[in-house]
Amino acid sequence: MGRVSRTTVAIVGGGPAGVVLGLLLARAGIAVRVVEKHDDFNRDFRGDTVHASTIRLLDELGLGDRFRALPQSRLDDFSLPMADGSQLRLGDFSRLRPPYDHVAMVPQWDLLDMLVGAAREEPSFDIVVGRAASDLIVENGLVVGVHLHPYDEPDREHEELRAELVVACDGRDSVLRAAAGLHPREFPVPFDTWWFRLPKGPGDADTALVPAFDGSDVLLSFPRGDYHQVAYFAPKGSDARLRALGVEDFRARVARIRPSFADRVSAIDSMDDVHVLDVRMDRLRRWWRPGLLCIGDAAHAMSPAGGVGINLAVQDAVAAAAILAPAIVGGVRGRSLNHALAAVERRRTPPAVIVQGAQRMLHRVVFERAFAGRLQGGPPILPAVLAKYVPPARGLYARGIAFGPLPEHAPTWARPASDTETEQT
Structure with missing residues (x-):
């Protein structure tokens, strides 16, 4: 005991x-x-x-x-x-x-x-x-x-x-x-979320929360001190497929959904920087x-x-x-x-x-x-x-x-x- x-x-x-x-x-x-x-x-x-x-x-x-x-x-x-x-x-x-x-x-x-x-x-x-x-x-x-x-x-x-x-x-x-x-x-929940960070640019808004939609892709970013905390939403069970496509595909996906992030997606070094939440x-x-x-x-x-x-x-x-x-x-x-x-x-x-x-x-x-x-x-x-x-x-x-x-x-x-x-x- x-x-x-x-x-x-x-x-x-x-x-x-x-x-x-x-x-x-x-x-x-x-x-x-x-x-x-x-x-x-x-x-x-x-x-x-x-x-x-x-x-x-x-x-x-x-x-x-x-x-x-x-x-x-x-x-x-x-x-x-x-x-x-x-x-x-x-x-x-x-x-x-x-x-x-x-x-x-x-x-x-x-x-x-x-x-x-x-x-x-x-x-x-x-x-x-x-x-x-x-x-x-x-x-x-x-x-x-x-x-x-x-x-x-x-x-x-x-x-x-x-x-x-x-x-x-x-x-x-x-x-x-x-x-x-x-x-x-x-x-039932139709999605999971993939969280990652991107650096904040000089012209980025500090006080607004605006989602972005492109086709079937959804992105939401939260302004933080010197970075954005970003959530990518995809249908539940997509994690293995997204990771198999690799980091280059993921960077391109983010840049397509939110073009203002295109100049900084290289900050995602690998898919290890992307954290999945099973919602x-x-x-x-x-x-x-x-x-x-x-x-x-x-x-x-x-x-x-x-x-x-x-x-x-x-x-x-x-x-x-x-x-x-x-x-x-x-x-x-x-x-x-x-x-x-x-x-x-x-x-x-x-x-x-x-x-x-x-x-x-x-x-x-x-x-x-x-x-x-x-x-x-x-x-x-x-x-x-x-x-x-x-x-x-x-x-x-x-x-x-x-x-x-x-x-x-x-x-x-x-x-x-x-x-x-x-x-x-």
Whole structure:
């Protein structure tokens, strides 16, 4: 038997959902340990879009200045290319109230480092890295902890981390979700994405997000500090074929879709610089069992369409903290804690359903049409007409992207004292 350690809440997964939940629970004075399998957060091509709902939350937590000090760029609008070469502004963030009138592009490792730094200021917060969860500890039908092992050495002696509650934030391939026998409903996704970087040119836009379509090819680029983070979309299962065609074919493909990138595609040295994401979309019917809760991608894997995954996961964490912290501090156990877990599921399932429904519609009317070569006449007619002739629609589109359904606010007890005093006056 390996070492045994204890905490009140064990959070498995050091992504945005896990770290935000750990920070909030620690501010409630609850002993919490976050377990992250990697040694650091420095992994490229993770979701980096921080929407207005998350920026507002950081301000409410007193972390706005730290966040704005991070290297970042901003997206002020979302446009679609038209058949005549013009661009149609679909989402106009300037119609939103500052400072929540944009989407920030922030390297996720910088965001997580900032959040962990803030969480470490709380005496009840702890984080361990380089440790992976292999299984749940279950006694009399109740989850009471997790088995951990060194991430790179799964055969080494396991550690038992025992807790009153385990929260699975370990992503769309959640080990704990599978160990709990919680099986998600899967939805078909017509594409995968290939991510790569290209250097930014002196005349490149810094604040706009514009997709490009050519035949059945789709390209989307996000402006970053001194480079573009680019996503190439192709029908699911195309990875082997694209790699077999080689880097020269891929460079030519990118230059054809976005001619303004033709002078820099040589920056793609080989297909090793192109990272495929097997896009999946699923959602749990039930997010919990006694002693265990799943949130974020462990509860609902999202499509990259709209870049909402991080923000929906963060909103899950805020709602979970707001519901669970009073219950845990109050000393509830057993059935009462189960009621709190069920309340988290009830609150956060509708936003997940709405967002995934919107993504599935976007898949049908944009991506499936694009792969069939039927987007040459421009974007779908209804959103185009609304955006062009009904200007307030651009603000509604922008608000839907920036805040999403049911954005959460930081609980009063998690805010700085000065902010709480101001709110009360």
